[in-house]
Amino acid sequence: MTVTAGLDLGSLTTKAVVIRDGVIAGSVVMKSGVQSEDIAWRALKAALDQAGIGEEQVDGIVATGYGRVRVPFAHHKVTEITCHARGIYHLWPEVATVIDIGGQDSKVILLDRGGKVRDFVMNEKCAAGTGRFLEVMARSLEVNVEEMGELSLAAPRGASISSMCTVFAESEVVSLVAEGRPVAEIIRGLHEAVAQRVAAMASRVGWEEPVAMTGGVAKNRGVVKSLEDNLGTAIRVPPDPQIIGALGAALLAADSKK
Amino acid sequence: MGALIGWFCHYTPVEIITALGFIPYRLLGREGNTPRADTYLVGNLCPYVKSCLETAIRQELPPLAGTVIARSCNAMIHLASTWPRYGGQGATLVLDVPRRLDEEAVLYYSQNLRRLAGELAWLGERQLEDSLLWQAIDAWEEQRSYWRGLLAARARGEICLSGSDVMAWLDGWQTCATAAGRDKGQAGSAAIEQQSRPDFRGRPRLMLAGSILPAELPALIEEWGGWSVFEDACNGRRFLLAEVARETGDPYLHLARLYLGGPPCPRMVADQTRRQQYWAGVVDDYQIDGVIYHVMKFCDAAIYDFRAMKDFCDRRGLPLLRLDGDYTGGARGQWQTRVEAFLEMF
Numbered sequence: 001m002t003v004t005a006g007l008d009l010g011s012l013t014t015k016a017v018v019i020r021d022g023v024i025a026g027s028v029v030m031k032s033g034v035q036s037e038d039i040a041w042r043a044l045k046a047a048l049d050q051a052g053i054g055e056e057q058v059d060g061i062v063a064t065g066y067g068r069v070r071v072p073f074a075h076h077k078v079t080e081i082t083c084h085a086r087g088i089y090h091l092w093p094e095v096a097t098v099i100d101i102g103g104q105d106s107k108v109i110l111l112d113r114g115g116k117v118r119d120f121v122m123n124e125k126c127a128a129g130t131g132r133f134l135e136v137m138a139r140s141l142e143v144n145v146e147e148m149g150e151l152s153l154a155a156p157r158g159a160s161i162s163s164m165c166t167v168f169a170e171s172e173v174v175s176l177v178a179e180g181r182p183v184a185e186i187i188r189g190l191h192e193a194v195a196q197r198v199a200a201m202a203s204r205v206g207w208e209e210p211v212a213m214t215g216g217v218a219k220n221r222g223v224v225k226s227l228e229d230n231l232g233t234a235i236r237v238p239p240d241p242q243i244i245g246a247l248g249a250a251l252l253a254a255d256s257k258k
Numbered sequence: 259m260g261a262l263i264g265w266f267c268h269y270t271p272v273e274i275i276t277a278l279g280f281i282p283y284r285l286l287g288r289e290g291n292t293p294r295a296d297t298y299l300v301g302n303l304c305p306y307v308k309s310c311l312e313t314a315i316r317q318e319l320p321p322l323a324g325t326v327i328a329r330s331c332n333a334m335i336h337l338a339s340t341w342p343r344y345g346g347q348g349a350t351l352v353l354d355v356p357r358r359l360d361e362e363a364v365l366y367y368s369q370n371l372r373r374l375a376g377e378l379a380w381l382g383e384r385q386l387e388d389s390l391l392w393q394a395i396d397a398w399e400e401q402r403s404y405w406r407g408l409l410a411a412r413a414r415g416e417i418c419l420s421g422s423d424v425m426a427w428l429d430g431w432q433t434c435a436t437a438a439g440r441d442k443g444q445a446g447s448a449a450i451e452q453q454s455r456p457d458f459r460g461r462p463r464l465m466l467a468g469s470i471l472p473a474e475l476p477a478l479i480e481e482w483g484g485w486s487v488f489e490d491a492c493n494g495r496r497f498l499l500a501e502v503a504r505e506t507g508d509p510y511l512h513l514a515r516l517y518l519g520g521p522p523c524p525r526m527v528a529d530q531t532r533r534q535q536y537w538a539g540v541v542d543d544y545q546i547d548g549v550i551y552h553v554m555k556f557c558d559a560a561i562y563d564f565r566a567m568k569d570f571c572d573r574r575g576l577p578l579l580r581l582d583g584d585y586t587g588g589a590r591g592q593w594q595t596r597v598e599a600f601l602e603m604f
Contacts, residue, residue, distance in 0.1 A: 066595065081599035105595075117603050122596060124582055 002257055003053055004060045006249025007040050007074065008083065009067025012103030012131060013216065016043035017246040018051045018058075019254060022090075026051030027243050036070040060253035064245050066104065078252055080245045081109055081120050086255075087248030088212050089115030091238055096208040099198060099227065099235070100245070101217035103131040108202045121205040129197040131217045133169070137190050140173045141183050145220075148191070151184045152222030158188035169193070188222060195226035202231065212236040214244040261323035263378070264348075266310060266337070267330045268492040268523070269355045271513045274375045277394035278382045280323065284432035285310045286473070286493065288318060289587035298340050302556045304333035305585035306470050311337065314345040324349035324381050326374065331525050331559055351377050358528035359518045368514035375510070391509040395516075401431075402498045409495065412487065413544045418457055421466065421476035421486025425494060429473055432497065458485040462604040463545055465490060465537075467567060468552035469524055469560045472585055475552060475593075482594060483601045488544045490537070491552075496521045524563030533563075537570055547604060548577040550597070555584045577603055 001021055008015040010032060018026040026047040033039050040063065048055055063074035064083040071077070084100045089111060098109040106129045110118040123129050131145075138145040152158075159181050161172055169190070176186050194217075211233055217223055218241035228235050238244055262283040263275045272282040287309030295311040313319055325345060327338040329352055342350040353374050356363035379386045405428075412419045464484050466476060471491040479486055489495055499520035505512040522533045540546060551567050553560050564580060571578040579600040583589045 066591065069594075079595050079599040079602060081595070082602045117599065119577070119603075120599060121580075 002059055002254055003057050004062070004250045004253035004257065005044055005047065005058055006083065006246040006251070006253060007044060007061065007063045007065075007068075007071055008080065008243070008246035008249060009036055009040055009063065009065040009071065010080075010103050010216075010245075011066060012135070013242065014039045014043045014065075014067070015243045015246040016040075016047040017243050017250045018044075018047045018053060019247070019250045020051065020053070022251070022254065024247065025053060027240070027246070029242055032067065036067040037072065040067070040071045041073070059257055062249040062253040062256075064249045075253065076256065078249060081107060081122075082117055083245045083248035083252065084214050085109050085111050085115060085117045085248065086251050087244035087246075088214060088238075090247065090251050091244075092210070092212060092236060095210050095212045095236065097202065097211045099202065099211060099213045099218075100215040101129070101131060101194075101198065101213070101223070102215040103135075106130050106198055106201065106215075106217075108198070108205050108207060110205060110208065119205055121201050123197075123201065129194050129201075131215070133194065134190065134217065134220070134223075136170055137173055137187075140170050141177070141186060143183065143187070148187050149220040149222040149224075152188040152191050153225065155182065155184035155188040157185060158192045159185045161186075161189045161193040188226075191220070191222040191226045192230075194223055195230045198227060199230035207231070209233050210236060212238070214238065214241045216242045218242075261382075262320055264319065264322045264325035265328075266307075266326075267328035267334060267355070268497045269330055269517050270326050270328050270353065271371055271374075271517060273391060273394040273398050273513060274371065274378060274386070275326070276397070277391040278375075278378050278384060278386055280378070280382060281434070282432075283320065283322065283434070284493075285313065285319070285325075286429060286433060286470075287585060288313045288316075291586055298344050299336060303336060304331070304557050305555055305583075307333040307337045309585050311340060311345065314341070314347070317346065319347070322347045324351055324378070326351045326353055326378075328353045328355050330355040330523075331557075333557070349377075349381050351381075356518065357526055359522075359526070359532070364511065364514045364518060367518055368508065368510040371510045371513055388509050395509060395512065399501075403501065405498050406501070409498070415459075418459060420458060420480055421464075421489055422480055425471065425473060425476045425486075425489055428497065429493060432493065461485040462547045462601060463487045465540055465544065465546045465549045466494070466552065467491070467537075467549060467563075469554050469557050469563075470585075471552055472583055472587065474587060474590075475581075475583075478590060478593060479550065479597055482597050484550075484597065488540050488546065490521070490540065492523055496523060524557075524559040527559070527562070530566060534566065534570055537567070538574075541574060541576065546576065548579070548600065550579045550581060550600070552581050552583055555582060 006017045014030045014032045028046040030043050061074045062076045063071035064080045068077040088098050100107050107122045109120045112118045213235050218237050260279045260281045263280040264285050275282040292308040292312040294315040295308040329335045338352045411417050465488040466486050467490040476486040502516050522529045551564050
């Protein structure tokens with residue numbers, strides 16, 4: 001029996017996945033904080049408890065995400081680009097493009113037939129097109145970020161959001177609210193703006209079908225739908241897209257044991 | 259000890275400065291934000307140029323008798339307008355640089371160099387004889403040829419030099435401010451040969467490219483597992499120019515050929531074919547595995563040059579990573595994930 005763990009320390013959430021012989025045995029998602037090492041350890045413990053596995057049974061740990069460098073008990077540190085690619089390859093080996101929209105950044109990753117990263121592109125040093133962008137807008141609109149997807153799907157049309165700068169877009173949203181535009185239409189407009197930006201990144205790197213989406217924002221059906229409309233293709237979303245980076249990390253830890 | 263003359267762009271002929279008894283001092287800016295320079299220059303302008311103005315306003319530069327500003331790009335044109343008023347010290351001398359290499363451009367540039375020499379001579383209150391200029395040309399060529407030889411040995415694998423070592427010594431050589439400054443390059447490169455170095459063999463061999471490279475970038479890339487074996491930047495290999503046949507007669511014509519005929523900068527938009535030939539030579543000679551292109555924010559020349567580099571890399575099947583930077587030293591975290599992911603591809 002091989003037990004490995006993957007830890008994905010993102011800007012908003014920390015994810016832990018424990019796998020036993022290639023199958024997910026436990027997974028958790030926690031809020032990230034400033035004490036990365038502490039959060040990582042607590043997430044790992046929670047995932048192990050869920051799996052009913054003792055920490056002494058873990059054969060390898062890989063840390064990923066922007067906080068990966070602050071996990072001293074990890075055996076290896078691998079970037080989230082490689083981890084998301086590995087996670088999706090495990091689920092759907094035929095996928096050629098992975099779109100990952102996380103809290104702090106968004107990326108488009110091209111895979112070769114063996115699941116190896118062939119090329120990738122990330123957003124610039126800016127919150128536009130990320131989970132943080134949607135979180136700030138949700139706060140301005142006084143809705144829960146989790147509700148945004150369903151609300152936007154109910155809107156007949158999207159309000160036009162011309163600015164993708166988080167600061168300017170927030171002002172624009174406030175103006176639209178003041179004009180009396182329905183909240184659902186504003187949210188749909190925001191999703192379309194995010195989708196257009198990510199689709200432009202995907203075009204820049206030369207995306208190919210089939211496409212899968214990972215990261216917390218993939219749980220937002222409104223963004224997924226807008227992206228599908230922009231790219232003109234169906235997008236596969238795993239049951240829990242937020243843990244795919246951590247899953248990939250756990251799989252890479254298992255790969256290193258072979 | 260001669261007085262210092264500041265300079266920015268690598269198309270500035272340092273030979274003229276040394277021939278007149280001055281010491282050339284390259285301005286490379288500073289780490290950190292540029293709040294004071296932002297008062298006088300617009301926000302969407304080259305961060306390197308703003309960084310240099312910031313050092314001047316903060317009086318962080320050594321005393322300068324004058325500064326030569328090559329008006330080689332839009333940002334430098336703005337700097338040339340701003341520097342006399344806010345840059346502070348000494349005279350401001352401007353030099354216009356053509357964007358192509360042909361006989362007309364060489365003649366035009368040689369005339370500009372002669373004018374610059376006249377202005378510097380007036381500043382130094384001395385005459386510049388052609389024989390003195392030829393001596394300076396020979397002295398600089400001797401040092402550059404030493405550096406070129408060292409880097410060629412690095413390409414052949416005879417010595418294992420890190421990109422961070424090379425960039426640090428080249429930076430030191432360009433900003434030398436001592437009487438023995440002209441010899442510092444020689445001393446620096448000799449020190450490189452002698453010092454113990456980490457063995458990077460087996461790592462991906464990378465070409466770094468861009469307009470001007472932030473000093474910390476090669477060191478960070480090597481800290482994260484890569485090996486910078488060629489730095490195509492105006493503070494890197496481009497500054498070493500290329501060997502040209504020694505002319506007799508007009509030294510200004512010789513200098514014009516030497517500088518315009520050297521490895522082309524992204525600003526040489528009419529010389530793109532030669533730039534691609536230059537890259538092809540580098541990839542073959544240095545056995546390049548991948549390219550990291552640093553795009554300076556708001557540097558139009560670098561943004562267009564990156565597109566050309568992408569086409570070049572696609573044709574050659576070379577992995578290419580684009581890094582955006584603003585010359586403040588604050589992009590480390592952003593670069594780390596991108597560079598490490600890029601290296602994981604090899």
